[in-house]
Amino acid sequence: MDRILQRCGLGDNTYISKGLLKEPTDMSAEAAMEVVERAVFGVIDELLMKTGVQCENISILVTVCGVFNIMPSLSSVIVRRYNLRHEHRTYNITGMECTAGLVALGLVQNLLKIHGNSYALLVSTDSLTENVYKGNDRSKLLSNCIFRVAGVAFLLSNKPSDQNTSKYEFIRTIRSQTSNNDRSYNYIFMEEDVEGHLGITINKDLFYAAIKTIRLNISIIAPLVLPLSEKFCYFINLIVRRFLLRSNVEPYNLYLSKTIDHFLLGFLP
Incomplete structure (x- = not known):
């Protein structure tokens, strides 16, 4: 684990559960819930303060927790904490690891297509407190080292008034x-x-x-x-290789940089 920690690139400013620093280790449900609440409530409070949006104006809530599964659900915990209205549409996704965050984005996108003039709050977090591995299998020790306490909150809107003030435009999910x-x-x-x-x-x-x-x-x-020029070059190359049987012609490499400014490979917490 020491070697993994030295090579994984995580600095000293990352956080782990306080229960894991105790002797003996506290892996209780209470310790795990404390970690989730501190992460989730912190990012939501900061988000609401930055945007100036009131809780009562949020009509859709989607929560994500990849490994840690609680009852009542994380969405219910947030509804109770922020006293959200009974007509809020709430969804809770769990058990899908990092993929769940991307699935949740697609869910929010579809919900905003149906419910007009709405705000949607997406909250993603996780807690490994209850799932810390205590054995010596090297393939299982990796999760002890790379996962940390984290949370993220997105506020998405389909209100026409937010079109010019929003930070990003959400176009599609694949x-x-x-x-x-x-x-x-x-x-x-x-x-x-x-x-x-x-x-x-x-x-x-x-x-x-x-x-x-x-x-x-x-x-x-x-x-x-891709622009039409790149599509045209690819199409001509495909015709030459497939129909003219020119096996010595290399496949055309698409220049994605002509269209894409930034490419981020990563996952939501």
């Missing part, structure tokens, strides 16, 4: 499903080791699954964003 592939399906798994310790296994197929998913996503999004 999600590629690769779970039918054995390597993609098994790269991260919650299971017990030979000694009965529960942990999250992360193996080297993570890179394979990521590359496979990125290729699928680019194949879908490229035709939507």
Whole structure:
């Protein structure tokens, strides 16, 4: 674990649960819930202060918690804390790891297409307090080192009055499903080791699954964003290679930089 911590790039300003610093370690549900509340309430308070939006104006709430599953749900905890109205539409997504954040964005996008003139609050967090691995299987020790206390909150709006003041415009979401592939399906798994310790296994197929998913996503999004000049060059190259049987012609490499200014590979907490 020391070697992993030295190589993972995380600095000293990251946070872990206070319960994990105690002796003996406190992995109780109360300690895990305290971590989630501190992260979630902090980002929501900051978001509302920056935007000036009142809680009563938010009509859609979507919460994400990848591993930690609580009852009542995280969405119910937020509704009670901020005294949201009974007609709020609330959704709680859990058990999908980092993917859940991207799924939630797609859900919010679809909800805003149906409910006009609305604010939607998306909150994502997680807690590994109850799922710290205590064994010696190296493939399960990685999750102890790279996951930290974090939370993020987005406020999305389809109000015409917010069009010129919003920070970003949310255009589309594209999600590629690769779970039918054995390597993609098994790269991260919650299971017990030979000694009965529960942990999250992360193996080297993570890179394979990521590359496979990125290729699928680019194949879908490229035709939507590339200029006509790039599409034309690709089309001519395809005709030469496929119909003229010119096997010595290399496939045309698309220049995505002509359309895309920034490309971020990452996940919501």
